[in-house]
Amino acid sequence: MNLLLINSSPIPLYEQLKEQIKQGILRGDPAGGELLPSIRSLAQSLSTSVITVKRAYDDLERDGYIFTAPGKGTFVSTYSRGQAREDYLKQLDQQVDLLVEKAQSLGISCRELQALIAEKYGAGKQN
Secondary structure (H helix, E strand, C coil), X not given: CCCCCCCCCCCCHHHHHHHHHHHHHHXXXXXXXXXXXXXXXXXXXXXXXXXXXXXXXXXXXXXXXXXXXXXCEEEECCCCHHHHHHHHHHHHHHHHHHHHHHHHHCCCCHHHHHHXXXXXXXXXXXC
C-alpha cells in the first residue's frame, strides 16, 4: 500500500491518510486480517506525527475498517468488501445529492452536469 500525504493540501493529513487506507481496503490491498504498520512506524515512514496516524486509525476503527488487538497490533477488519463498498456508495450518494442541488440552483441542466462528470471521470481514469 503506497501512501502519500500532501502537506499543502487543504484536506487535513489525518483525512488524507484515512481515505487512502480506506480506498486501499476497498480494493483489497491490504486484505482482511492483514496487519497494518504500527502507529509509530507509519508516522515515521510518512514523516508525520503519531497523533495524525492515531486519529486516522481511530476513525477507521470507528467505521469498522480496522480493529486493534491489544498487544498484537492493528489489523484490517474482515468486514466484507461488499459491505464496505456499500457504505462508501451511501456516502457518495449523499455527496451527489448535494452536487445535484447545487447544479439545479445554478440552472445547470442534467445533461450539462453529466457531461462535466463524464469529463472529470475520464480525466481521472487516465491517471
